[in-house]
């Protein structure tokens with residue numbers, strides 16, 4: 186059977202547009218106050234705790250969660266608007282982004298009540314930062330090869346092993362990690378991994394920063410040595426993490442951050458060519474805008490389906506596949522066109538500086554959060570090919 | 572044509588009730604090539620989207636007619652084009668070519684969204700009769716309440732580069748290239764420029780000189796020359812209505828057809844990959860093939876999203892503004908790109924069999940490529956969209972994109 190792919194022309198409701206105005210006004214104020222510079226995606230310090238707390242105070246973190254946990258019970262489409270406006274403004278979202286998008290929803294679903302009551306409101310206030318501990322030195326795309334062990338002991342588990350590429354681990358207060366609690370079985374090689382909540386900044390955890398080709402330090406090696414995790418920090422079924430891993434990925438895959446990561450170079454190119462572009466620039470810009478618009482319409486469509494309680498796994502993977510490949514190519518297409526920009530363009534230096542950074546960023550975009558090849562495997566499964 | 576007092580829905584229900592093609596269907600089921608979308612299992616979900624909805628009665632009727640009388644496999648073996656007349660007759664009996672013409676102008680008064688959904692379905696069958704063209708012509712004439720005559724029609728011009736002139740004596744002059752199905756049209760709906768501005772004109776096809784041509788999909792794409800041609804009816808276009816609007820409407824129609832063709836190309840490619848064996852495996856088990864098909868799914872999805880979004884924008888637009896321009900131009904650009912990339916993959920997956928005239932794949936792949944050229948190519952619209960974006964300024968780009 187061929188899956189019928191659905192991308193209905195969903196429009197954001199009116200209340201989203203009101204919210205968008207509020208977000209833009211807030212960001213403009215923060216830019217004016219010097220909290221961040223929207224033209225500098227390559228700033229050294231992307232962790233800005235006071236910005237995180239201000240966003241929390243606005244009620245824009247955990248906005249879809251129940252009120253009793255500090256949420257606002259607003260829609261995914263409203264969250265979508267906040268996310269895309271922050272991304273386009275190059276706002277420093279590092280501190281709260283993972284918690285808001287991924288970790289919070291996992292806790293909502295699998296954490297015991299007292300932990301939810303403790304942690305979720307702090308995420309909503311923008312106070313705490315989360316990391317994701319999936320990858321290991323010998324387990325990347327093949328998640329189920331993870332070896333970091335959690336061995337049962339009195340009242341909890343002792344963890345030994347190494348996670349790697351862990352974004353933000355150096356600033357994180359918590360990590361949601363996958364550890365091996367049993368060996369895989371013959372019938373099911375995915376069996377034996379358990380999801381845990383890990384409190385960071387404690388003895389038994391060592392975080393070693395790893396430099397990236399962009400010059401930034403944003404991911405790390407995290408070494409666990411006889412690190413104790415209490416029983417109530419188990420998230421979901423022991424040995425059954427494989428059942429929990431897939432559905433939440435739909436949220437991770439199809440958001441605006443999956444095609445807007447290098448968007449700033451397009452804005453800057455439009456600025457550089459000015460109001461009367463030559464034919465080549467106009468054609469190049471027109472195509473890029475058409476592609477951008479199409480992806481955003483696809484992404485909004487998936488957000489609408491999520492809001493309606495559906496699980497558009499294949500559609501979400503398609504958005505991420507097309508979106509990440511596009512944002513990866515964008516700096517190079519912009520560079521092609523920038524070759525013809527007048528020497529006198531006032532923002533020439535800004536454009537060149539941004540291109541340098543975007544070109545260095547580009548390779549990671551089709552690797553982080555699941556490679557292109559892995560995504561295409563998921564799409565192929567959805568098409569009934571595997 | 573349904574009698575004028577009968578609405579489209581009534582006419583459709585009647586058509587469905589009277590058609591009995593079961594024997595034909597049984598026969599078709601036995602053919603060894605994959606059937607296209609008629610056999611596709613679309614999960615029924617009500618999402619409020621007319622274009623994607625399969626319980627839309629207009630689409631359902633059309634799909635039934637296409638399945639019965641325009642099955643790509645049957646058509647492909649019919650070297651004498653004997654299928655064309657019965658198909659056109661059935662479509663006309665159901666009132667579909669004049670979907671966008673109000674009942675008081677001789678049409679069946681469907682809304683824009685239903686008509687767009689119909690065009691998407693026509694694309695899924697790579698329908699090669701002037702259904703889209705007659706719909707567009709009827710729509711153009713209806714802008715100024717000129718009643719549509721029966722029979723095949725097409726619109727002039729069909730390219731942003733061509734202009735037709737309305738002379739002071741009320742005759743028309745000019746040349747329009749690449750006019751789809753001009754050769755078989757009985758009438759032309761013309762957008763003409765005169766001293767008093769833009770007019771919409773109904774012309775008998777006999778008034779024109781036609782040099783027949785074929786596009787890469789083997790459909791008529793003709794050069795029409797009007798030399799002081801006599802008009803049947805001339806009316807000034809509504810305020811603000813111009814050639815750009817006609818081109819974008821035509822472009823969205825083509826976008827929906829391309830998206831439909833890609834859906835079918837994905838469908839038949841996936842099926843074929845699950846049948847064809849090489850190296851003692853189904854080729855669908857090779858990762859390279861899987862990834863190619865995943866990319867085809869992506870192109871098909873992008874085309875569908877862009878085209879249905881543009882259709883939705885036009886169907887619900889209070890006015891023709893920059894936002895609608897973005898939607899319509901982007902759809903044509905992105906769908907044209909998808910036609911190239913997606914169609915290329917469909918061929919690659921099929922190997923040599925897909926390169927034969929015997930196989931139905933080319934009915935979709937070549938038409939999708941041909942449709943790129945009508946009503947302004949993607950290069951044309953990219954330049955126009957780029958100019959619009961540059962003119963609004965860098966800081967207005969995101970607000971424009973986000974407004975959709």
Ligand SMILES: Cc1cc2nc3c(=O)[nH]c(=O)nc-3n(C[C@H](O)[C@H](O)[C@H](O)COP(=O)(O)OP(=O)(O)OC[C@H]3O[C@@H](n4cnc5c(N)ncnc54)[C@H](O)[C@@H]3O)c2cc1C
Nearest residue numbers: 317318319320325326350351352549552553554555556558
């Ligand atoms: C900037 C950045 C931030 C990251 N942040 C985090 C984080 O916070 N937490 C975390 O847990 N991880 C993080 N990662 C790790 C990321 O999830 C992995 O890099 C990714 O899953 C790929 O794993 P790998 O690097 O081990 O590559 P491998 O899995 O070794 O893959 C290498 C190549 O082989 C291909 N390949 C592998 N298997 C197959 C297959 N079955 N079929 C076809 N091709 C295959 C891959 O597609 C890739 O091209 C981050 C990575 C980056 C780049």
